[in-house]
Each structure stands twice: as C-alpha cells, then as structure tokens.
Amino acid sequence: MAEFKQTDQTKVRRLAERGKYDHETVYSILDEGFICHVGFIATDGRPVVIPTAFGRVDDRVYIHGSAGSRMQRMLATGIDVCITVTLVDGLVLARSGFNSSINYRSVVIMGKATPVVDPEEKARALYLFSEHLLPGRWDEIRGPSEKELKQTSVLAIDLDEVSAKVRTGPPHDDEEDYALPVWAGVLPIEVKFGEAEPDPKLADGAGVPEYVRKASRKRNNEGTKN
Amino acid sequence: MAEFKQTDQTKVRRLAERGKYDHETVYSILDEGFICHVGFIATDGRPVVIPTAFGRVDDRVYIHGSAGSRMQRMLATGIDVCITVTLVDGLVLARSGFNSSINYRSVVIMGKATPVVDPEEKARALYLFSEHLLPGRWDEIRGPSEKELKQTSVLAIDLDEVSAKVRTGPPHDDEEDYALPVWAGVLPIEVKFGEAEPDPKLADGAGVPEYVRKASRKRNNEGTKN
Numbered sequence: 254m255a256e257f258k259q260t261d262q263t264k265v266r267r268l269a270e271r272g273k274y275d276h277e278t279v280y281s282i283l284d285e286g287f288i289c290h291v292g293f294i295a296t297d298g299r300p301v302v303i304p305t306a307f308g309r310v311d312d313r314v315y316i317h318g319s320a321g322s323r324m325q326r327m328l329a330t331g332i333d334v335c336i337t338v339t340l341v342d343g344l345v346l347a348r349s350g351f352n353s354s355i356n357y358r359s360v361v362i363m364g365k366a367t368p369v370v371d372p373e374e375k376a377r378a379l380y381l382f383s384e385h386l387l388p389g390r391w392d393e394i395r396g397p398s399e400k401e402l403k404q405t406s407v408l409a410i411d412l413d414e415v416s417a418k419v420r421t422g423p424p425h426d427d428e429e430d431y432a433l434p435v436w437a438g439v440l441p442i443e444v445k446f447g448e449a450e451p452d453p454k455l456a457d458g459a460g461v462p463e464y465v466r467k468a469s470r471k472r473n474n475e476g477t478k479n
Numbered sequence: 480m481a482e483f484k485q486t487d488q489t490k491v492r493r494l495a496e497r498g499k500y501d502h503e504t505v506y507s508i509l510d511e512g513f514i515c516h517v518g519f520i521a522t523d524g525r526p527v528v529i530p531t532a533f534g535r536v537d538d539r540v541y542i543h544g545s546a547g548s549r550m551q552r553m554l555a556t557g558i559d560v561c562i563t564v565t566l567v568d569g570l571v572l573a574r575s576g577f578n579s580s581i582n583y584r585s586v587v588i589m590g591k592a593t594p595v596v597d598p599e600e601k602a603r604a605l606y607l608f609s610e611h612l613l614p615g616r617w618d619e620i621r622g623p624s625e626k627e628l629k630q631t632s633v634l635a636i637d638l639d640e641v642s643a644k645v646r647t648g649p650p651h652d653d654e655e656d657y658a659l660p661v662w663a664g665v666l667p668i669e670v671k672f673g674e675a676e677p678d679p680k681l682a683d684g685a686g687v688p689e690y691v692r693k694a695s696r697k698r699n700n701e702g703t704k705n
C-alpha cells in the first residue's frame with residue numbers, strides 16, 4: 254500500500270492510531286470534500302484560515318480565485334500554506350461527555366503553492382474544479398475566455414507532507430459506564446444534494462439535465478470520481 | 480442591528496457586498512456549524528489548520544481538547560489564532576465556469592485564546608459543546624469527573640475581530656451568456672442527521688431517546704439553539 258512519508262509536522266501524535274498515510278485514504282477524503290480550509294500567515298504576522306474550493310489530480314491539489322484576491326497573491330509568492338479538508342460523518346454519543354466524540358475524516362496538507370502559468374495545466378485545473386463538484390457539468394457550460402483565464406489565479410500544492418486522521422465506529426466508554434442506563438451509539442451526519450433549483454432567468458420548460466438530477470439523489474462520494 | 484467592528488483584518492474586501500458584520504448573521508452561522516477550523520503558527524513558524532468541535536455563548540467561543548494536545552498547549556500560551564466556521568449551502572451552476580460559484584456562509588474569528596480555569600465556566604463550556612451538537616443529550620449522560628476535568632483543556636476566544644461572508648441565490652451570468660442553451664441554477668447541499676446507530680454494546684431493547692430520534696429527522700439549524 255503506497256504511503257506518504259511521515260514528517261515531524263504531519264505525523265499524528267495524539268491518538269496516533271487515527272493517523273493514516275496511505276494514498277487511498279488521503280485521495281478518498283480529498284475527492285469527497287467540497288471545500289478546503291487554507292491557512293497562511295498574513296502580512297501582519299497573524300494566521301488566517303479561509304475556505305475555498307479545490308480539485309485534485311494525482312499528487313497535486315489545485316485552488317483558484319480572482320487574480321486580485323489577497324490570498325491568491327500572497328500564496329503565489331511561495332509562503333508556507335496548510336490546506337485542511339474535513340468530512341464530518343457522525344456524532345459519537347458515549348455514556349459520558351468525556352468519551353463522546355465525532356466521527357470524521359480529515360486531511361492536512363503542508364507545503365508551498367506554485368502559480369500555474371502553463372495554459373494547458375491551468376485549463377485542466379479549471380476542468381478539475383468543475384468536475385470535482387459536479388461531474389458532467391464541464392461539457393455543457395461555456396468554456397473560459399482568454400480574459401477570464403487572465404483574471405483567474407490557479408495555484409498548485411503538491412501532496413508531499415500530508416496525513417489523514419480518521420475516527421469511525423461506536424463510542425468507547427469507560428468499563429464501569431457500560432452499566433449506566435444511558436442510550437449510546439452514533440448519529441450519522443449525511444451530506445446530500447437536494448432538488449435542483451432552476452435559475453429564475455432560465456427559459457421556461459428547460460428540463461434539469463440528467464447529470465444534475467442524478468447528482469441530486471446520491472451522496473457526492475458515490476459519484477464518479479477519478 | 481448590533482454589529483461587530485470592522486478591522487483591517489476582518490473587513491471583507493473581495494466581493495465586499497458578501498461581508499456581514501451583524502451579530503445575528505455571525506451567531507446563526509456559528510450555531511449551525513458542527514466544527515470549526517483552527518489556524519495557528521506552529522513552533523517551526525509554519526501555519527497549521529486543525530478541525531475541532533466548538534461551542535458559543537454570547538460573544539465567546541469555546542474549543543476544547545486533551546490537556547496534552549499540541550494545539551491546546553500552544554494556544555493556551557496566548558498566540559494568535561484564527562477560527563473559521565464554514566457552511567456549504569449549494570453549488571451555483573452558472574452558464575460559464577467563470578461565473579459558477581458556491582453558496583456558502585462562513586465566519587472568520589481572529590484573536591487569542593484564554594485558558595478557562597474557573598471550574599464553573601469550564602463545566603458550562605463542556606455543557607455547551609454537548610448541547611451545541613445535540614440538544615438534550617447532557618441531561619442523560621454521566622457528568623464529568625474531577626480527573627476528566629483536569630485532563631480536558633478548554634479555551635475561550637472572544638468574538639471581537641469577527642466577520643461573516645455569505646453568498647446566496649442564483650448564478651449571475653454575463654449578459655450575453657443568458658442566451659446560451661445551458662441549464663443553470665442552484666444544486667442545494669443539505670446536511671442531515673441519518674438514522675441513529677445503537678452501540679453494539681447497548682442492552683437489547685434500549686429504545687432510541689426522543690431527542691436523538693427527533694434530531695435525526697431535521698436539519699441541525701432547525702433545532703432548538705440558544
């Protein structure tokens with residue numbers, strides 16, 4: 254099983270048994286997530302955490318934004334960045350608050366961003382953002398214009414220093430607490446697409462395309478990914 | 480309408496019309512979120528972003544963890560911290576990739592954490608974590624022991640430098656794109672509780688309590704909060 258290396262920064266220390274470094278776990282979490290949280294140090298020296306969309310291909314993650322955005326401009330200079338993707342799967346209801354927990358899967362990526370300037374890689378990254386969120390969409394929409402490509406900043410971060418942390422399963426209670434008359438278990442949290450809401454400016458009678466309808470009835474992670 | 484002050488760091492500059500500073504918007508986003516992403520600068524000088532649970536009361540947010548965790552120990556020293564809560568509401572499917580977007584509500588809090596040492600405030604914070612995730616649970620579970628309280632680090636961050644950013648509604652396309660034969664609209668993303676999964680170690684016949692069953696049938700934000 255191919256694994257990412259464990260470094261001082263990425264090695265999971267607390268509850269080390271939750272640490273995962275294999276490619277499959279890391280990829281599956283990244284591919285199911287809708288957004289990542291990007292951490293960097295602002296010019297005033299303070300940490301900032303901003304949510305944004307992302308895409309992945311092989312061992313590379315892409316984020317994008319307006320060429321004028323502060324985050325894109327700062328990250329493009331090659332400062333350190335941390336990208337975290339978290340999926341929340343359920344409330345773990347133990348017999349005590351202390352042993353209660355959350356089932357989750359998260360990935361933490363540390364590194365530096367590289368601006369994507371090659372037009373082909375940039376176009377491919379934009380395709381990825383779209384297909385990551387809704388497979389099939391890219392074929393229908395208008396492609397990017399020269400001007401739009403210039404206005405869009407795409408950054409690549411390699412999956413080099415990366416680790417996952419995963420908690421699954423029922424609560425782990427203290428031995429003596431199992432006798433308590435307290436209901437215990439897991440309350441799953443599900444992320445689903447709802448019914449598509451047509452744009453009010455859409456021509457009357459325009460039906461919802463199949464790739465949108467099908468997406469609306471299944472979890473994102475059951476979609477076709479990579 | 481009571482508002483948080485806008486500072487150099489919290490003022491939303493890109494797409495400034497999405498910036499919100501009123502208490503109601505900030506509180507409602509924080510109260511609907513399950514987890515926050517905590518950003519800080521590690522001892523090696525690099526930014527780190529870690530997901531964790533949180534609770535809020537008035538203008539104060541609490542996070543907690545093992546007294547031995549790196550994050551809790553570092554934050555307790557009073558270093559700068561950024562806490563971000565993001566709710567993803569839908570995919571905004573425009574007629575071009577460039578105008579496609581995501582409907583979301585996020586809150587960014589900047590400040591410093593203060594360790595909660597007062598036993599009463601600490602107990603109240605633990606109650607908040609529980610009730611924030613599942614109202615009604617606290618009454619049923621075993622309360623914290625002296626030893627557990629000692630093993631738990633609770634940190635408070637005041638809502639002082641805080642802002643929200645919100646995107647809602649249909650796509651905004653370029654005028655000439657409205658004539659394209661492309662379906663457009665919003666694909667809502669819903670976060671729901673699923674059916675409760677009893678702990679395999681639970682006594683046979685133990686029914687799922689009403690506050691768990693009811694929670695499993697509604698969105699978290701429709702629950703009783705505050």
